[in-house]
Amino acid sequence: MTEVVQPDNKSTADPPDKKKGGVEAAMKTWGIPLAVLVFLLLFFMPTPEGMKPDAQKSIAIFTGALVLWITNPIPIYLTSIIAILLLPLTGAVKDQETAFGTLGFDVIWLMVSAFVLTSAIMKSNLGRRLALWMVTKFGRTPKMTLLVLVLINFILAFFVPSTTARATLMVPICLILLDIYKAIPGKGNLGKVMMLQGVQADAIATSGVMTATAGNIIAVGFINDQAGGHIGYMDWLLASMPTAIVVMLITFFIGLKIFPLKGEAAFHNTIDTLKDELKKLGDFSINEKKATVIFLITVILWATGDYQKGWFGFEISTEQTAVLAALLCLLPRVGLLTWKEANIKWELMIFAAGAYAVGNALDKSKGAEWIIKKVVNGLGLEHMSHVWVYVLVVFLSMYSHLIFTSKTVRVTILIPAFIALAKSLGMDPVALGLASAMTLTYTITLPPHSKVNTIYFSTGYFSVLDQVKYAVVTCFIGAVVISLSLFTWFKIIGIH
Template sequence: MKGIIGAVLAVAVLMFFVLAPTMEGITVEGQRAMGIFLFALIMWVARPIPIYQTSIIAILILPLLNVVEDQEVAFGTLGFDIIWLMVAAFVLSSAINHTNLGKRLALTLVTKLGTTPKGTLAAFMLANFLVAFLVPSTTARAALFVPLVLVLLEVYKQIPGESKLGKLMTLQGVQNNAFATSMVMTATSAQVLAIGFINQMTGARMGYMEWLMGSIPQAIFSAIVMFFIGYKIYKVKNSLDGLTESKEILKRQLKELGPISDKEKRAALIFAFTILSWATGNYQESWFGFEISTEQTAVISMLLCLLPGIGVLEWKQADIKWDLMVFSAGAYAVGNAFNDTGGAGWMIGGLVEKFGLESMNHSLVALILIFTTVFSHMVFTSKTVRTTILIPTIITLAQTIGMDPVPIAMACSFGIAYTITLVPHSKVNALYFGTGYFTVTDQLKLGLLACAVGSVGISLTYFTWLQFLY
C-alpha cells in the first residue's frame, strides 16, 4: 500500500511541476528538473518498484522533457569515472573474498589478541577496521565475522538472549562495521557516490586518501568511546570458561585454510599496489611526470585481478551489483540536472530565506547538518538514497550561505554509514540480529547512543582536523 501511495504521489508531483506555470525566479528547465528530482526521491523512498528502475525512468524523462539538451548527457552518466570506481571496488572485494585473504586476517587477529573477553572484543574491533580495507562490502564483512562470533560465544557457553557478553559482542559487531565503513571510501558504494557529488559540484579533487585521512579521527573516536561505554553498560566479566577451547577451535579454522596460497599472495600484492598508488597520488606528478587518478588506479587493479596468469578470479566470479550501478547513474543524472538548471539553487535559496540561515552562525549550521545526516537513517534506510538526497543539498546550502562546501560535505558524508539503530536499516544489522543475542530494544538504545557519540566525533573532526586538512 505504501508503494502504491508513493507512486501516485510521485507522478502527481511530477505532473504539477511540468504543467504548472513557471514560478518566479526559476527557468522552465529548472522547474521541470525539480519535478523529476522530487519524483525520483519519492519513488526511491516509497519503493513501489526497485530503485534502479526508478533511475532508468528518470534518465528517460530528462531528455524527453528537454531538461537536458542531449540524451547523451543523461545516458552518459553510466560512464562517469565514479561509476567505474564502484565497479572496480566490487571486483577487488570479490578477489579478496575469493582468495580467503580477509578471513585469514580476521582469524589471525582474533587468535593472537583474544586472550580475554575484553581482549576478544578489542580484537574484533581491530579486525573490523583492518578487514574494511580488504573487503569493501559491509554485508560481506558481517558474513565473515558472524560465524566467528558464534563459535566464540558457543564455546564460552553464552546463552542467546541472556548473555551480556553475547549482546555486547554482537551489538559492537554492528557498530564497528559501520565505524570502519565510514573510514574507508570504497567500503560502501554510497560513499563513492558522495565523493562523486562533491567533486562534480565543487570542482574539488577528493579521492581515497583524502577520505581516509579526513575520516580516521571520527571513526577511531567513535569505536573507542563506544567500546568502553558498552563494556561499562553490560558489565562483562573479564574471565570466562572455555577461552582456551575457543581459541583452539579458531586456530583449527585458520589451519584448515592451509599455507597462504599463491592467489592470496597475488591478491595481497594487487591490494598493496592499489593502496600505495592511492597514498602517493599527490606526489606522482613530481616523481614521474604524470598522475594515476583514484579511478584509474582502481580500474588497473581490477584488470590485474582478472588477467590470466596474474589475476585471482574470472569475470563471472566478480560480484558486481549492476542494479546499484544503474541506480547511481540515474542519481547523478537527476542530481546534476537539478543543479545545472538552477533548480537546486532556487529551492535552497528559498529555504535559506525562510529559515534565516544566511544570518545563522555557520558553526550551528554545521552541527545541525552533521547530526541530521547521522540520524537520517531513522527515516531513509538506504545509504545510497540518503546520499542522493542529502549531499547535493548540503553542498548547495553551504555555497548559498557562504560556507566552504567541501569540509562540511565530507563530514556529513562520513555520517552516511551510521545505519545502526534498527534491524531493517541494513543487512549487517539483520545478520547480527539473527544470532539471537540482542533484541530490537537493545539495538535501539545502544544504537542511538552510538549515533550521538558518532555525531560528536564527526563534529569535533569537522571543527578541527578537516579545517586544517581541506
C-alpha cells in the first residue's frame, strides 16, 4: 500500500536528503566572499552623480545582503541580522529606529498570528476532516475527485496560512485515493495529474488570499508603506481571488488535455474506504469546535472590515483581527494551543524585519529611485507605453522564480523595485505592486522551487519534465490573466 504522511507530519515515502548539486555547492562556497567584495566595491567607490552618500551605503548593504540571500551560504535570518546591524553602523540610516524598529511592524504581528492559527488548525485535525468529508460527499468520479481536491486547496488557503502545511494535509489524502484507484507511479495519468494539480492548486489558491503565505503579507507591507496603498484582507481577496479562480479553471482542463485520463482504473469502493478514514477521526472534537469558532470569528471580522466603522463607530484592522485570533487560540480553556505548540517561525520573522529595514533604507535614501531611473534609461522604458511596462513587469515577476527559489526573497527584491519603477514612470505603484505580488506564489516549474513541489514530487507520480510542461503553460496563462485583470477588473474595483 502507498505510504502516507504520519501524524508527526513526516512522510515515510520521503526520499533521503540529496547531495547538493555542483552549482548550488559553488554558490554556497563563494557566496560570502562575493557578498563582501560587492559590498566593499559599492561602499567605497566614488559616489555617482545625483546619488546621496546614505543612498550609496544603503545600496551597498542591500546588494551584499541580496548576494547572501540568493547564494544562501548562511541562513537568511543571519543575513538580515547583519544588514540590520550595518545600517546604523555605516550611517546608511540616521536613526536606529529605521533598522531596529521593523520587528515591531504590524505586518510582523500579522505573520506571527498566521503561524499560531496554522498550528491550531493542524492540531485540531479540522483541515483533514474537511478534506475527507468533501471528497466523500462530492468526489464520485475521478474527474470530480480532482475538481474537489482543487476546491479543498482553495478552501484551506483561507484558514491554513502556510503552503507547506496545506501540502502536508493534502498529500496523504491524495495517496489514499490513488491507492484505492490502484494507481501506480509512472503508469497512467491519474496520479500524475492529481499530484501536479495539487502543486498548482496550492500555489494559485495562495495568490488569492492575502494571509495564505508570509510572502503576500510582506508584499502588502511594501505596497502600503512605500506606494501609499491601503490594501487590506478584503482588498486583496477581491482583486486576486477572481483571477486565481479563472486561472485554475483554465489550467485544470488544460491539465486533463496534456495528461488525459482515458483508460484509467474504475472507481472501486473508493468512497467507502474514505468514509472509513473519516470515521477514524471520531466525533467532532472540542478542539475542532474551538478552531471552527475562532476561524469563523476571524473570517467575519476580516470580511466586514470596510463596514465596521459605520456599524459600530470603530474598526478592527486586519492585523488586530489576526492578533485576536492568535490570542483566542492561546488563551487557557478558551483556546487549544500552548505557546510551545505554536509553530512560530522566528527565523522568518527576523528575515522579514531585515528585509523591511534595508528596503525602507533604500526607499528613504532615494537609492531605489536612483537605480530604477538608471534601469529605465538603459532599457528605454520611458519611451515604452505604460501598458507594455505593466505587462512586462507581470511576466518578469511571474517567471522570476526560475532564478530566485524563495518567495520571501523575491518579494523583498522585486516589489520595492517595481514600486520605484512605477513612481519614476508616473504609473500607479499600488496597482503595479499588487499585480506583480499576485504572481509571486506561482513557484511551480521545478521541484526545488518550493517545499510544496518537493513534497508532491517525492510521491514519485510525476517527473521533472511533466512538471515543466504543465507549469510553463500555467505560468503563461496566469501572467496573461493577471495582466488583463490589471487593465479591467482592477479599475472596476477601484485599484488603478
